[in-house]
Amino acid sequence: MSIDRVNQLSSTCVRRRFALAPALLVLGVTLLCGTRAMASSGGEVVTTAAEPGSLLEVVLFYAVATMTIVSSVAVCMSKNIVRMALWLFMTLASVSFLYFLLAANFLASIQLVVYAGGTLVLLVFGVMLTNKSPWARYTPGKLELVGAAAVCSVLLVALWLVFLRAEWSRLPGAFAGTSVADLGRSLLSVYVVPFEVAGVLLMIVMVGAAHLARQDK
């Protein structure tokens, strides 16, 4: 390898500095989720990644919230349906990070499995099956756009105002650690009826989807 080659190589590496972005993201998720294992066994463990009230929680919340808001705004601004799906993926992933921040680990993981892995792929599948071209545009009217924007922004402002004025009483049990076992137990005791109903619903949906996708009608 000549020195020119090294020159080229190192400059390419320099140009690839954006490749470091995944590292940053992974660091972020590391700070977000899970319990830290002590290097020595039997040591003290912390129950959540970022304790409530810590500066770390604030920083992480603002980072993830920005990501959520940016990507959800991007969903409604995108013209291309595949990009919309991509931004939806970003939104779903950041919502799952928010769940981690809310110490709902199981929900966060399920969100990743079901939403990001399943539903989104289904959507993209639908896009690919039904689009002549990803760039095919179904442009709405100007009036429609303005109206929708007005309604949405009014709603947003109103909601915001309500949130700011509301007095949220903090109940004594807040921040209690939750575990998957608790979740499972309450699903099969207090919430057993909705659980069963959800099962029946999924069954119906399965039959319905199979009927819809049937080849010969």
Place this chain on the structure above:
Amino acid sequence: MTIGVTHFLVVGAVMFCCGLYTMSTKRNAIGILIGVELVLNSSALNLVAFDRYMGAGRLDGQIMALFIIVLAAAEAALAVGICINVYRNLATVDVDKATQLRG
């Protein structure tokens, strides 16, 4: 400066409005579906936030969010099936053009 339930509610509200906007401006059926997913997610986020900050140790919010995820998955499966059917019959997924009830 601490993060409270309001912070999460605001994020949820923004998501909700974005979903609403998407639903009302997109004509592509799958685009509308994406908007619906956003709305559902925002409500799930609110529920989990309430659960965390005022849950009193019960898991109502998380369970509701779990059901929302289940519902959203079911709804997406059916809706994509319907979209494909509509496309099969009308060669478009523009919801404004799908005006017949005939399959």
Place this chain on the structure above:
Amino acid sequence: MAPEEICKLLTTEFTDAIVKTVVEGAHPYVQVSPDRWPDVARFLCDDSRLGMNLLRSISALDLLSDDRLACVYDLMRIVVDRPDVLITETHEFAIRVETDRNEPVIPSVADVWPAADWHEREAYDLMGIRFTDHPDLRRILCPDDWEGYPLRKDYEFPLEYHGIPATTEYELPNPRH
């Protein structure tokens, strides 16, 4: 069936169609007039005595001195009555169809032997014989916009094709290489 018998059979069946019969030599054939050729072909294929079901090859010839073009159809019989038994009984024979060099038209036999489809396209591509009623008569080996018919004796090789120098053997007016 020996070639003589085939010749005899054909001459009795199609007295008006047979132009010439050549039984001597390594390659016995009969020459058929182009307008009766599809009938003869159908007979060759379907007749139970002949049953020439395999079209082996179509060789297009340029008979420059006679100002004619010709197609030689090499036919063969595969006995398929009992396919799992080795049957060595066969016969081969050739048909020749000639046509005018300036207006080369021969009826297609692609409906008799589907194998003729590509062979006829090749003859059209390289020799410029037009086969009437061919299902899809396009050039097959050369590009669709190629000019001339390369296998004709008076064919002149182009010096370039779409700006690509096409030969290194002839001197070019503006040497590129």
Place this chain on the structure above:
Amino acid sequence: MTMADTVLESAPDLLVDTDRVEQGDLRTEEMLVNMGPQHPSTHGVLRVVLRTDGEMVLEAIPHIGYLHRCAEKIGESLAPYQYIPYTDRMDYLAGMNNNQAFAIAVERLCGLEVPARAQAIRVVFAEFNRIASHLVSLGTYGLDMGAFTPFLYCFREREMILDLFEAACGARLTYSYITVGGIHEDLPAGWVERCLEFLDYFEPKIDDYNNLLSFNHIFVKRTAGVGVVSVDEAIAYGLTGPPLRGSGIRWDLRKVLPYDGYEMYDFDVPIARSGGTDEIPHGVVVGDCWSRYYVRVLEMTQSVRIMRQALANLPDGDTEAKKIKNLKLPDDEVYVGIENPRGQLGFYVRGDGSTIPSRVKARGPSFCNLSITTPLCRNVMLADVPAIIGSIDVVMGEVDR
């Protein structure tokens, strides 16, 4: 510009007929896809334009000619001796058989008598080359099905065959060994022993291929019942060689119209049989891809048989006809077909009294076998297209000439 436009531009001769899609099917977007000319499983520069609907291929139209080198035109300007090397380059996997076909055509035209030793050696090399060619076919077919390893096993054995070819004629691919009037050079000392040693080594390897690929459950599932060619269809489209025998017709030019003394050897003509009988796996239909493939495997055993007989009774004597300088071709014509590994390779040679033929026409087996692609690839899965094309086993050098 959308993707459909791009393809339409590159395939202007293919019109999309959207009305032809079957109603009630999961009709989605019809797409024109160019498979080739640069594609891993088109075995060279074949281009197949696929009209697809999702994973289903509605129509496949082969476009050939990317390797056209005017071989027939060149034949009209060279003496037969000089043309022998060009025949190597037609079916470059079976150079010996091509040499043999052209040499026999010219010999019949000129009435040359080939010495017995030369004929026997020709048979040895033709069969040896058949084995080599079938090995490539087997290996690449495995590759088409996603099995990489049999390919290298087959090539390992083929390398040994090529070593033996190299020892005899100095070339590993374009041999020009069989020439007009005989063979180019007698065998080197010790060649026969080495060849026999190789055959001893090689025969058990065929079982290895069978265990590894032929009877592999996935392989059978992929190829059995796919691309079925009926007997009538096979003959109508002029299929010859393994595709014809794969449709269950016991027909071989070496038996039907023997040349170079094939009538002296004892061998079978293997054909396809339907699944469930003997070792043939269930699900196999006569005429499908698996049958065409397996006929080749069986043919290798028969080739070994012929080679053993020929090597055991190798006559002494000359290896070349009495040399005729400036061989004059009589004003006559001849068509000779021989059994190439891929089927019937025919040469039509026409002389005009000079030393140079006035017309040389090669009838390539791959050319004719390939013409059945369109009827076979109708309403199949995308993954079946490589399976079908691979089982036909084309060599583009000979399709395009």
Place this chain on the structure above:
Amino acid sequence: MTQFSVPWQPRPAHPYGMASRAVIALAQSVYGFAAPIVSRFPGAILISAVIATCVGVWMHSVLFGWVDTQLIQAAVTLPDYTPPALSLLSPSTWGLTPSVIHALRVDETVAASVAGLLDYVLWPVQFWIVRDVVGLGALFGLFNVIPVYVIWWERKVAGRIQSRLGPMRVGGWHGWAQSPADGIKLILKEDLVPAGADGPLFRLAPYLTIIPSLLAFLALPFGATYVLRELDVALVFILGVLGAEVVGVILAGWASNNKWSVYGAMREACQMISYEIPMGMALLVPVICVGTLSLSGIADVQQGGWFSWIAFSNPFCFAAFVCYFIASLASLKRAPFDLPEAESELVAGFVTEYSGFRWSLFFFAEYAAMFVICAIASIVFLGGWHSPLPASWGGGLGDGLLARGLTGLLFSGPIWLMFKSVFLLYVQLWLRWTLPRIRIDQVLYSCIQVLLPLTMVLVFGATVWTWASTGHNALWSTVEAATRIILGSIGLVFIGGFIAIAGYGFYHRRRMVGNLVQDVMPGS
């Protein structure tokens, strides 16, 4: 002679900024210094790098452990200790100052000579963020090393299976440096985005593929304490992030503006949504038996040696292991399920238009995911980091440094997890280089009509089995023990057979290839 001009414009030279120039100068000087040494002692450098890595990991674990037990635990129990105010740098509970540290380790006579300095060295180790960064660094290193060497190993294995040698040149000993060299080449290759492609998505897609497989390493335990993040839902988390990998693949296929890529993406989507379900169901079987989603928790119950591994605990888990392995092959798009990149059908599927660095990202993600999947299989079914010998046998060893080392080596340590994962990886490679590829309809058939009902039955069976074993019935315990012994013996037979066949092949390796090649043939 006319110059034929290339039909594309050569790219303008990139103007380097200050930072880039500094990096380049640094790289050049490092290269100038290191190249002669590396080229002279490649083998020695490889071996010493491996040893240094092991020592480094061990040292860091020992250091953290020492700080935990000797400093932090001691500090929090001090009577006058008050936790400091929260700040970004001290997200944890202990804000030990160097003086406190000094006070705590005065009894250490060895380090007394370096007195003040050591306090400052030890000070950062107490912060979680420091530990996280160190741990992440280690994971990044692992994440880079695993694909590189799995690829090299795959090429060697493929070579052996195909009776050839595989890489032999680069680096000296068996081409060990082949993969790093390839990596350098890939980084240097021209950065191509096809005309008509959706540029941003095309650039983004490789990252969307690689981030999930990176994230999977966060919650993956390598040993009892060797885990970056102890998640109570680690199994679902890893499944979730690996499932999200498919989004990158689909986008890559879609953005490439190539029909073969779209085909690859569609196939990947199809395959993924169908195989995630049996895979998850198969993992549910041991989860039901153990009752936790935490990987460490699952591994903890398998301490008792070979016969206590979950795969042998009941027939349903045994079958679930097989189902999981098959489904994981499909979800990893490995042969015989490598349809998304089926080279004989789709050219290269979704990676058709990719080259260079972005292409290598896809393969990093794939091989890292392969490792993660195999590690999960070993943790969930094959005893995790516990060796086939029961851990209780090591009880008499004591608690010294040597004893710890021996325990880690013989009974329970990351090395066993690595060993098992690598063995399963080998099985994946083995399958890939032996089997042909199946068709998409057969993939879906085998998933929806075979594996899915099967795993459903397994889940039901496991539930019944677990319910039966909660009764503490004496008869049932006997049945359970007998099942363990029978299934374990079957496993032993499998492993024994594998070793026997491998040994036979190794012993007769010359005959397998054929003596003719080596001795007789001309040109050999």
